[in-house]
Amino acid sequence: MPKSSDHHGAGATGSIALVGAGPGDADLLTLRAIKRLQTADIVLYDDLAGEDFMAYLHPDAELIAVGKRAGHPSPRQDEVSRLAIAHALLGKNVVRLKAGDPTLFARADEELRAARDAGIAVEIVPGITTATAAAAAIGASLTKRGVARRVQFVTGHDVDGRLPRDLDLAALADPTATTCVYMGKATFPGLTEQLIAHGLSAATPAVIVESLGSETTKILRGTIAEIAARLTIDRPSGPCIILYGAALAEA
Numbered sequence: 030m031p032k033s034s035d036h037h038g039a040g041a042t043g044s045i046a047l048v049g050a051g052p053g054d055a056d057l058l059t060l061r062a063i064k065r066l067q068t069a070d071i072v073l074y075d076d077l078a079g080e081d082f083m084a085y086l087h088p089d090a091e092l093i094a095v096g097k098r099a100g101h102p103s104p105r106q107d108e109v110s111r112l113a114i115a116h117a118l119l120g121k122n123v124v125r126l127k128a129g130d131p132t133l134f135a136r137a138d139e140e141l142r143a144a145r146d147a148g149i150a151v152e153i154v155p156g157i158t159t160a161t162a163a164a165a166a167i168g169a170s171l172t173k174r175g176v177a178r179r180v181q182f183v184t185g186h187d188v189d190g191r192l193p194r195d196l197d198l199a200a201l202a203d204p205t206a207t208t209c210v211y212m213g214k215a216t217f218p219g220l221t222e223q224l225i226a227h228g229l230s231a232a233t234p235a236v237i238v239e240s241l242g243s244e245t246t247k248i249l250r251g252t253i254a255e256i257a258a259r260l261t262i263d264r265p266s267g268p269c270i271i272l273y274g275a276a277l278a279e280a
C-alpha cells in the first residue's frame with residue numbers, strides 16, 4: 030500500500046496528525062486513526078499509547094518513542110514538536126500518537142501551535158478517552174437521569190506533581206456530577222480530604238481502574254474514603270483513572 034507522501038511532489042510540505050490511540054486496546058482505535066497510521070511515514074508515540082497500533086503501520090514507517098520508555102527521561106515537549114515539524118518540512122506525513130484522546134491532558138495545544146507557527150497542516154483525530162473506556166470496563170453510565178447531570182474531567186497532577194492548588198473544589202464536591210480524575214493516584218488522598226471538607230459524602234461511590242486495555246487491568250470499587258485510604262498504603266504502579274460520583278453506585 031503506498032503511503033500518501035509517495036504521492037507528494039518534490040519539496041511538498043508534509044502534514045502532522047495528532048491521533049488518539051484510545052486506552053490501549055487496538056480494537057478501540059477509530060477507523061480514521063487506522064487510516065492515518067497506514068499512511069504515516071513517521072509515528073512519534075507516547076508510552077501510554079500501547080503497542081497494538083504497530084500492526085497497522087506501513088513497513089517503511091519510522092517509529093520514534095517519545096515517552097519515558099526503558100527508564101529514559103521523556104524528551105521535552107518542545108523537542109517532540111521540533112521533531113514532528115522537522116519531518117513534516119521534509120514532506121513526511123507525521124502521526125503524533127497519543128493515548129486516549131489527544132485533546133485531553135495531552136498538551137495538544139502546544140503541538141498545534143508549534144505546527145501552525147511553522148505553517149504545517151495539522152489535524153486532530155479524536156480517540157476514546159480513558160474515562161469513557163473505564164466507564165465501559167466497569168459497566169457504568171457516567172451520566173444518570175436525575176442523579177448525575179454533569180461529567181467533569183480533571184487532572185490531579187500539577188507540573189510539580191502535587192495536587193493543583195487552583196482546583197474548583199466546590200465543583201469537584203458537587204454530588205450531582207461524575208468526576209473523572211486523570212493522573213490522580215498520588216494526590217487522591219489529599220483531594221478526598223478536601224472534597225469531604227467541601228461537603229461531599231465520604232461514602233460517595235468511587236472506582237479506580239489501573240492499566241486499562243492491558244492484560245494487567247485492575248479495577249477496585251469502593252467509596253472515595255476507601256479508595257483514598259487504599260492509595261495511601263498501596264499506590265499502584267500502572268497508570269490509573271479514578272471515577273467518583275453517585276452515578277457509579279451500581280457499577
Ligand SMILES: C[S@@+](CC[C@H](N)C(=O)[O-])C[C@H]1O[C@@H](n2cnc3c(N)ncnc32)[C@H](O)[C@@H]1O
Nearest residue numbers: 128129130133158159211212240241268269270
Ligand atoms: C497524560 S494523561 C493522558 C490522557 C489521555 N489523553 C486520555 O484521553 O485518556 C495520562 C493519564 O491518563 C490516564 N490513563 C491513560 N491511559 C490509561 C490506562 N491505560 N489506564 C488507566 N489510566 C490511564 C491516567 O490517569 C494517566 O495518568
